[in-house]
Every structure is written in structure tokens, then in C-alpha cells.
Amino acid sequence: MSIAIIYGGTRKNGNTEMLTEHAIHGRQAERIYLDDYQIVPIKDSRHAKEGFQDIDDDYNLLIKRLLAHDTLVFSTPIYWFGMTGQMKTFIDRWSQTLRDLNFPEFKKQMQSKNAFVIAVGGDNPRLKGLPLIQQFQYIFDFIGISFDGYVLGLGNKPGEIYKDQQALSMVNQLFHKMV
């Protein structure tokens, strides 16, 4: 079983990354830092005659890297009580991939995966992060990925996540399941 981490954060070594790496605990994993790449926001062309147009950015490359793994960890700081815009823009593009002849097996491939969500925020994340978890539940249900667990951590200033004993102990449990 191989792991891909999709990082939605915009600050290297942020609290969310720290918590996620604590969960991974030195295991091998493919790390995709979305903010390092150019990902163009989707243009809804489902109903356009010509359909979706190919986009010359890094998205397809990232999807290929993601598809090569069994377990997906969506790791995002909580911005405005949701995933980051970078991560949402990435997921929005799945609508295009679902109709992309170059990825004819996209949905089927996704359905064989399982997913975890790790999200860290500074404002009562274990309560105010719940709509984000529910959104991920609908996302995973829609595409058919098994949603196997999540951790909501508390952190604001750099390193503060290490004070959140509950989150640290929860990701340890996630880790056991992942391996």
C-alpha cells in the first residue's frame, strides 16, 4: 500500500504539515505540494458544444502522481472554515478529468482508493471544521473513495500543533490504520 499526501497549505513546515508528517512517521509517501504548481481554475464546459479544452498547466501531471497510489491523505490548513483555495481549485478540476478521454479510467481508479483528511485551524477546529469534514464526505461519496478517517487539529502560531495532544494521538491511530 502506497501513500500520496496532497498538501493544500501555503507555508512550508506549517502546523498541518507537521501533524501530517507526525502521522506518516517516516514512512515513504509521495508528497504533492499544490502551492508549488500552476493549477488553473476550472471553466465549466460541461454544456459547451466543444466541451472542455485542454489546459496547459501542471494539473494533469499531479493527477497522474496521485493516481499511482492507494491511499490519499488530503492535508489542508483550515482557511475560512474550509480547505484552501488551492486545494479546492485542484479538486474542482476533477470535473474535467471525469470527462477527459486521456483519463478514461479516472473514476474507476479513484474508487479503489481510500482517503484520510488532516486539517488544522486556529479557531475551534474540532467544531468549526465539521462542515469541511462533511463536505469531504460528500466529495468522497460522489467519486466513490472510501473515507477512512480524519483528524482536526488546533494550531495557529508555527509549531503550536505540538501542544494539541488529542490531535497527535489521533493521527497516531490513523497511522496504524494506514499501514
Added chain:
Amino acid sequence: MSIAIIYGGTRKNGNTEMLTEHAIHGRQAERIYLDDYQIVPIKDSRHAKEGFQDIDDDYNLLIKRLLAHDTLVFSTPIYWFGMTGQMKTFIDRWSQTLRDLNFPEFKKQMQSKNAFVIAVGGDNPRLKGLPLIQQFQYIFDFIGISFDGYVLGLGNKPGEIYKDQQALSMVNQLFHKMV
């Protein structure tokens, strides 16, 4: 009372726009089509020595247009059970504006406004759109905007929103409150 509509959609005259214009009913309003502008995703620099760096894109211009109005209508198609990446990227940038010396009154100005959300989706939006509404509730609570109402509409193919009698009748009620 003046109205700004923040459009998060990526298709002109889409169902969300139709429903919103049905609500506006010919009234004067400032229309901000986020997808027509360049909005760079935020880089979290709250903890960086040098702080946030000025970004040369259209965001500040759009915020100024938004701030000139009393009522904000956030109008977004439901993509993956949330607002569009375009709209999320726009809202994420508020974190920078809150610390931008060029907008010293940003939070205070926002607190004098009231907001509505109009969102249209194709997959059971009145149930599966609820996490999005809860997210907006936390967003508005955080910045201090009064959340005065929302409508979740059902639509997939172009024009389908006109079959959703419940949504049409609900936006009519929103409209009465807005004016």
C-alpha cells in the same frame, strides 16, 4: 441600500446567475464576476518576518468595489459540495486584507454589511449544500457580517433552475428583504 453580487461561477448565464438575477429582479446592483479577473491564491505570511507582500493582480480593485456596497450576495454554483475554487481563493485573500495597511478599516467596514448566499447544484443541493451554508455562517460570524438568508437551488443543465419552483419562490422572499 446598494447591492454587490459576487459571482463565483465560470459559465455566463448559468443556473446560479439566473436564480440570482431572478432575486435581484432588475434592481441596480454591482456585479463582480470573479472568473473574469486575475486573483492570485493567498500565500500565508502571517508569521513571516516581512509579512504579506503586495500582489499585483485584480483583487484589491474587486475588494474596493465590494466595500462600496451595503448588501453582499455571494452567488456560487456548487462545485464538489462547496463554493467554487475561484470564490474560495477570493475569500482566502481576506486574511491578507485584514492585515493590509491600505485597508485599515476592512473588518469594521465588513461588519456594517449584511449578506445573502445563493447556491445552485445538481446533486440534492438542499441537503448536500448544507455544509456550504454552515461554512458561510462561520465566515460571516468571524468577520462580523450579518447573515440574512440563503437559497439552495437545484439545476444541472442550462436553464433547469426555472423548474425549481421552491428556489424561485424563496429568492423572491429574499428579494423583499433586500430592498
Added chain:
Amino acid sequence: MSIAIIYGGTRKNGNTEMLTEHAIHGRQAERIYLDDYQIVPIKDSRHAKEGFQDIDDDYNLLIKRLLAHDTLVFSTPIYWFGMTGQMKTFIDRWSQTLRDLNFPEFKKQMQSKNAFVIAVGGDNPRLKGLPLIQQFQYIFDFIGISFDGYVLGLGNKPGEIYKDQQALSMVNQLFHKMV
């Protein structure tokens, strides 16, 4: 198509009942006022050797009345951000009925029905009533009832619901669907 209204309220002619009757609009319907009956809280006996014991109260009679109809309207004032204890106690007993040899077709019969929820509260019900709607969603999904719509109304003092134009117009739309 015949309708049963399950009333969870404890005050006759309360706002929730008014809104529901506005929706029904004089149509024939079976009205079950839970508070008028004795319904004993469930004793979880799923894992007891002897299983569930017959209970001598009004519950089975009410379930029979409910089962005779195609459309179920769950109508409850919002108490402490949920359905009333009376309604919850009634629904909890379904766990016993699911295992009751006198109701061998209970689940199958329920699965042929559709349901609506009407709930009225005094504290921002269209936002703070959303967990209740999500709970009903899971309840209906579990037993297999189709969840066809809901209305959250605002009312505190007797009759105040008639000022909630949005709720009144929404139940009118529900009504059209029901018939």
C-alpha cells in the same frame, strides 16, 4: 396518495402546527399528536437473550396508523436545536419495531414512503436547525424513506409564524409536491 402528519409539539395550535396546516391547506390527512399518547422510551434489548419485551402503551397503534399512509410529514417545534423528546422517543422505538415479529414488513413498508420535515424554532432556525435536518437525512437514509423536502420556520410567540413569509411560501411549494 394519503398523508400522515406526525406532530411532535406539546402545545395545540402552536406555530409548527400552523405552518404545517398551511402546507396541508385543507387536504385530508391523518394527524398523529404524539403528546396525546403514552409512548414508553425504548429499552435497548438487541443483545439481550430474551430480546425486546412487548410494551403495553400506545406506540404500536400509532405505528399502524402511520404505516397506512404514503407520505409522512414530521412536524416538530425545535426544542434545544433538535426534534422534541416526544418525537425522538417515538422514533427510537422503531429499533424495536424493526425486530418485532408482529411487523415483519416494517422496513419494507417504510421504504415505499416519502417524507417531509417541517420544523419551527425561535433562534435562527434556518441556520441552527440544519443539524436537525441532517439528522433526519440520516434517519430516512437508514430506513430507506425518500426525503423529499423540508421547511425551517421562524416563530416564538403564538402566531408569529405568519410573519415568516419565506417559510409560508416554502410550504406552499412543498404542498404542490405532496399532492
Added chain:
Amino acid sequence: MSIAIIYGGTRKNGNTEMLTEHAIHGRQAERIYLDDYQIVPIKDSRHAKEGFQDIDDDYNLLIKRLLAHDTLVFSTPIYWFGMTGQMKTFIDRWSQTLRDLNFPEFKKQMQSKNAFVIAVGGDNPRLKGLPLIQQFQYIFDFIGISFDGYVLGLGNKPGEIYKDQQALSMVNQLFHKMV
């Protein structure tokens, strides 16, 4: 700091009780097993001339026991994706106590407390139990109790909770906070 556990379950030594006692870890605590007492469902009399009528059941005694403690642990199996009817019926009565001249300080006393929720269910509780947590959030916000943490555990058959390592490790963390 003294602890009261309000047990909503209907089966002695059920999974929820096991998880809660694992959290308490032998500490002294007042245990209130709601199902052992007679608690009459509320009759909404806020708008009645004569107001609420005294009820001759065990409720007031239980409230006095609860009020004597600083920390409240609401411990309930998840029935139909919510708290048990027994617990809801108990909480509904708070509306009467808020207006009861024999408890003039009820709200003020409650506001000095902090609360935890422990809930165990058999059907994906960490996702499908979220509306219950959000309901408790609104309940505690309304009365002014500080909501200091929750654990959602997975268990169906007797003793199954001991397989849920994540829940066990989470309640250990709750426990550290409680003391």
C-alpha cells in the same frame, strides 16, 4: 473540580458507558443514569397564562445533583443519529427550569460549567454523529456552558468499543483535560 456523568443509555455496561468509564479512569464522579428515573416530557407552557406547572417526577432531583458539579459529561449511545429520547426529554425540561422560581440561578450556574460529549454508535459515528455534535454545540452556546471536547466511538455488539483504538486514545486525552 468535580464531575457529573449524565448517562443517556438504556443498557447497563453498554459501549458508551464503557468508553466513558475508560475516560474517567477510576476518578470520583457522580453518575446519573437517566433511564433509572421517571422524567416526564415537557409541556410547553411558556405562553400559557398559568405558566409551567410543577411536575411530580424525578427531574428536579436530578438537576440538583447535576448542578452540584463543575464538569458535565453527556454520555449517550447514538440512537437514530441523535442522543437518546431519554436524554433529549431530560434536556427539554431545562426550558422549564429556566423559568422555575425554585431555580432562580439555573442559567448562571450552568454558565460556570464545562461540558464534554461522549457518544457511541454502530453506523459510521465519526461522520454520521456530527449533526449530534453540532446540536450539542448550539445547546451549550445557548445556555453558556463551555464545550470542551467530544469523542465519537464505534461500537455495536457488547464490548466492541474496546476495538476502537482511536476512540480509546481520544478519551484518554479528554481525561487529562478534565482533571
